[in-house]
Amino acid sequence: MRYRLMAAALALLVPLTALANPALQAVVEANLDQIEQPSRRTVGPLVDQIAATGPEGLALLQAWAGRSLGLTDDGRLAIIGGDGATDAVTGVPLPGAEPRALRPNSGVRGVIEAALAAGALADPDPARRAAALDSLSRGGDLAGLEALRAALDDPDPVLAARKARLERLLTIQHDPDSTARVAAIEDMAGDVGLDFRAALNPLLVTRALVAPEAPPGANVARELTPGDDALPRAAALAQLVDQGLLQPPLSPADQRAALAAHISDGAVGGLPVAQLSDPAARDRAYEALEAAGTVPAAATEAEAQAALEANRFFEVYAEPDPAVTAAAEDARLQAQVRLGAMTAIDLGLDALSLASIYFLAAIGLAVTFGVMRVINMAHGEFIMMGAYTAYTVQTLIADRTLSLVVALPLAFAVTFGAGVVLYRLVIRHLAHRPLETLLATFGVSIALQQLAKNIFGTQARPLTAPAWLEGSITVNDVIGISSIRVAIFVLALLFLGLFLFIMKRTRLGLEVRAVTQNPGMAASMGINPDRIAMMTFGLGSGIAGIAGVAIGLFAQVTSEIGQQYIVQSFMTVVVGGVGNIWGTLAGATLIGGLSKVIESLNPGNTLAAQTFMILFIIIFIQFRPRGIIPQRGRAAEV
Incomplete structure (x- = not known):
């Protein structure tokens, strides 16, 4: 029975021995100390040897990189897993073993x-x-x-x-x-x-080199002259000190203080005090003290100047091959040129995106002012109402895409109705009284803001975009634009097309154009100017509501959200040409482009950008008071 058990044990040991990898075993035994304490600079050849031993070696490396390789008390490498430890060379389980984990640093793991x-x-x-x-x-x-x-x-x-x-x-x-x-x-x-x-x-990468002549074989990037902008004299002296070619320079004030501290019997360093008015004499006196060891070694002005004249200053590439650095410099120059062009394209996309937002926000103002000559200070609050309408819809409809589809027409309807109500209750009773209309709509603006605070609170409300609008369209590392801004641009184009269709192809558009050109003649032809004014005011307000939905997708919805865009909307209308849709488009493009350019020149100061923009508008209207594309007809006479 005993012999049978021995034979069975030997039979079990044979496959275990066959599992051993002799090549891996030899590498591990010869380099166990380096495996235990590896260095990034020397571990590369060892890693290559282990990888060349086959699958067992690759498994060992994977465990080593994953910090699951350990060392047992008897000096065997073990792979530590959830089921215990196994021999890293043979794969034999090691029951009861508690290997010490080896933790290579990030360089070795790399x-x-x-x-x-x-x-x-x-x-x-x-x-x-x-x-x-x-x-x-x-x-x-x-x-x-x-x-x-x-x-x-x-x-x-x-x-x-x-x-x-x-x-x-x-x-x-x-x-x-x-x-x-x-x-x-x-x-x-x-x-x-x-x-x-x-x-x-x-x-x-370059390093500073100071030598009497350019070292043979050095890949010199350029030679610098001490005292130039690229190498101030103080920096040149510091390089001489760093490379051991000069003692630390001594300033005149420090020299005088050192000499004064060592006056003895009316002399310093063997020179009478009366002779120390001469800088050369002071240098000799200090050198005498320096030789005696009573003052620290330092370079006099004459020594510093002599060292500057005796040496040349170079910037030397770390890369020794000139052909490589020449190609790299040329490639970097081309990359910088192309990077500048791509940065300009990216800036243009941002400007186009901002222009589309301004266009949506301003088109309602352009419509109402063109027909009614009414400055609506509550226009920003219609933008706010559209944003809050979308937020309310989103709280009721969980699906973000469906809620957006519902919110767009609903925001138009809500703000259209609010615009009609404002016209019927306020605007129509103040016809041809621009100052009273401005004050009245300003009061309505304050009232609507307070009403929104009472209903929704002062805390900002998020308006979450659908998942398909959360990403961005990226061309490369430089050019990219968010999907939301692309969607707003498309929305602006759609509304431009819709507005042109209404104005050119529908009866309402015909009547609006007639009232805009000559309201008296339009009334004599059976057109009701009051009804057209009401519809126009409602249309402008409804478009502002759509703009509020678009703006709310990337900005926090608050009661002041409309006030952030009302100034830009008025600037857009004034610069483009009051009452002209193409002028509004041109004004939005100009304002958006200039805003981004000014921000790029001074990215850390948005207030300065707004200030410069207002100054530009003031100067612009001095030369073109009627805007880029002024309205014809009645507007041209006002």
Whole structure:
């Protein structure tokens, strides 16, 4: 019975021994101390040796990078898992073992992850290939570059493009052949990607070098002259001190203080005090004290000047190859030019987005003032009413898309009705009395704000956009615009088309144009000017409500939301041309564009941007008091 048990035990040990990886075992035994205390600078060859031993080695590396590799008391590497520990070389379970976890630093983990990524570049799983590319982009080296070049062909076109780009970037960073690096830089010249610019930056780093002549073989970026703007004299002296070519300079005041402190028997350093009015004599006296060890060593003015004249000052590239740095400088210049153009495009998109918001907010003002000559100070509160209408709808309808679809026409209807009520109760009784109308609508504005505070409170209310409007349209690292702003731009175009259709193709539009041109003649033709004025005021108010919904999608809904846009709306109408839809469009474009340009010049001070904008409007109306596109007919005579 005893022999049978021994035979069974031997039979169990045979497969365990077969599981052992002799190559991995040899590498581990020879480098156990480095595995226990690795260094990022020296661990690379060891990681490559472990990875070359096969699947067991890759599993060990994965555990090491994931901080699940441990060391037992008897000096064996173990992989620590939820079910206990197993031998990292043989895979044999280690019951009862409590290995001490090895915790490599981030640099060592980066080297390990790069080695693992190189092995996963040809994995059948696209997700693993993508993860491998992510790891290589974070910590690739020459070995990773060679592995990437061997796996450039990829069935996934997106991953194939990523591999090709990463290969160019790693070539720039790690390829020992300068010709290949120059070719890679020239291939990507003009690219504005952050990864490409990050790859160029180390090549163009310079260090200060001071020497009598340019060192042979040094890749000199430029030579500087002490005293110029690029190298002030004080900075040049500091470089001489840093490189041990000059003692710290001594200021005249410090020199006088040191000499005064060492006067003995009417002399300092062997020179009579009466002779110390001469700067050269003071220098000799200080040097004598310095030789005696009574004062700290310091450079006199004459010594500092001599050191400046005896040395030349250079900025030297850290990259030794001039061809590489020349290509990198050219590529960076092209990238800066293209980046400037793309920044201008991005600024233009922002300006277009802002212009569409101003257009939506101002079109109602343009309509009412063009027909009725009424300055409606409560226009901002119609914007506020539209935003609160959308918020109320959203609290009742959970589906964001459906709530937006319902809110748009409902906001128009609510504000249209409010505009009609305001006209019937206030505006019509103050016809041809602009000052009284302005004061009355200003009072209505204050009343509506207070009413909103009583109903909804003073806390800002969020108006959440649908999921399909939460993202952004991104062209590259520079050009991008939020989906909400694109939707507002489209909405502005739709309302422009709708307004033109109403004004050009409907009876209401015909009557509005008739009343606008000549209300007396229109009345004699059977048109009721009072009814047209009421409908026009309601239409302008309804469009303001639509604008409120659009603005509420990216701004917090408060009782003051309309006041934030009322000034810009009036400026848009005045600059564009009162009562002209095309003038309103032109004014919104001009105001939006100038606002973004001024903000880009002074991004940290929005108040200054608004101030400059108002100054521009004041100057503009001095030259074109009737706006960019003035209205014809009756408006031209007023």
